[in-house]
Amino acid sequence: MNKLIALFFLIFITVSCKNNGKSDYVLPTSNGNTNKILVVIKGNDWEGKIGDEIRSVFGEHQVGLPQPETLLSVGQIDPVGFNGFMRHAKAVLILREGEKEKIAVEKNKYADPQILVYATAKSKGDLVDLIRNRGKEIIKLFKDEDVRFTQRIFKKEKLDESKFETVKNLGIELTIPERFRLVEDTGDFLWLRQHLKSGIARGDGTNNILIYSYPLEDESKVADNITRMRDTIGKKHIPGSKEGMHMITEQAYTPFIFDAEIDGKKAYETRGKWEVKNDFMAGPFINYTIIDKENNRVIVFEGFTYAPSVNKRDFIFELEAIAKSLKIK
Template sequence: MKKIIGLLFLMFLMISCKTGNEGYILPTSNGNTNKIMVVVKGEDWQGKIGNQIRTVFGEHQVGLPQPETLLSVSQIDPSGFSSFMRHGKAVLIIKKGAKESITVEKDRYAQPQIIVHATAKNEAGILNMLDKRGKEIIQLFKDEDVRFTQRIFKKERIDETGFKTIKNIGLTIDIPKRFRLVEDSGDFIWFRQHLRSGIARGDGTNNVLIYTIPLVDENTVADNITAVRDTIGKKHIPGSKEGMYMITEQAYTPFTFDAIIDGKKAYETRGKWEVKNDFMAGPFVNYTIIDKKNNRLVIFEGFTYAPSVNKRDFLFELEAIAKSMKIK
């Protein structure tokens, strides 16, 4: 009887576990966000194909104080892509084949995992594909990283129903519990996370702001993003002394792109902030969402203060939080 119970329990565990394409239980993938492993022959990595990969994936993320690439890449030869090396979270396989294609596999050898296969007939075809479709490949990895990060944040999210501003605006958002409330006025809310590791000048911070303003003219929204954030900074984000407050860095023009948040037209703006009459500064990412139903703009802004360390991954977490937002 005990053997039967034990066997049934084992069968239950096997059924409950995630299985791969070949039916076996998948191990947990390894690797950090914004990092990919490229599977390509060593001779190609040292030649034109490797140079093209480094050029495409080595593009700098806009809005950061120091140069940082969109994605970090490492290389492994196909002969070494076996055993635990196949458990990478994000893998790009470059290979030659009869037909040019970009295909995606999910959870092939581990979970969660994305493998992008980029295939072309010869070296010239691979170079052309990387040139023409490199941004598409990057976006596949970035989108998967956003989903991966959001799944983590969803498990440890704050209960936003207790905050006046979020309730008044009418939205849901997955903000991790490590963020603490700074201000909740009813029409403006500010959360802050302290970053204690590796910061030269005391504690660094990651910050989330959410607020709304009336929608006056949809055609001028993008042009007014900087002016709006400067007004909010003067009112809500003070410096250490009177007359000091956060503004958009005057020596650096922000970059604005089209975006979609919760199925709604939005603008993504990346740039640098500074404190007026002080030396504090850092990067920000702003999502201005056109909420036509309620005739308003819903604005999410994340900004980071982390002197002496790279900031790409901090901004990426703020991006993932913003893209979890649902407006009721």
């Protein structure tokens, strides 16, 4: 009798789980780096016009970097081979033919975390057009997910930013990994530095964070003053190895400025190159200039990288993820 009761109880639990749409199955951990996607497409299509269009759109160079680096690194696999371990890729683009054009997103289907983007069009020619016309939209889906993925990692190793006077005075919070160390904190200006520990840049390369603010006087002139403001800060706070040396915006390279949004507020994203005046040090920077109308000020988050002889896209991306975690209390 006890065995019969136990059997009925097991059946009840199983049915209840199914009815509630729940499962005890634990997804495997996904594999793959940020800024890298796997494209599921037949080999002959990859070598043909569809693949050419993917390489053209996704292979566009990221602006603001000293060496050419693509927006995304792209690999390919045939649909027949997309099974088993290969399904555990963190970011996957699946191209297929169907009745109507659409872009759909599915998360954590085969692994966790994972994003699958399905790009569907009526024919191969239409797939080419879809990638050409909506490729930037697809890239943004992957980039935004990578930002969230990176922020989740940083939250697990989060630095207590509230101990910095500048952060407290500005009334902000953000997710900074504890690998960053304090360089300067005046109450009005914060400089944090992370020493890179891998690759050729090990021991010599650094990722840096600058945070400060200034009064909002004329909103229409904020974008035009970004370079002047960062050069002023560089002269005051970022010295070189000798007297008369300090960080400036590279004069031979015009920065790129884009509209952005941080914590629901209007902002400008600036990507460019920095250099040390009268010296040979240089590298890329990313700057978010945030218009805080409620407090009549402009808040600036800037990240810059010094990593000689190595690619810098992923270092700048980490700084981007930190910047986009910023909240104004």
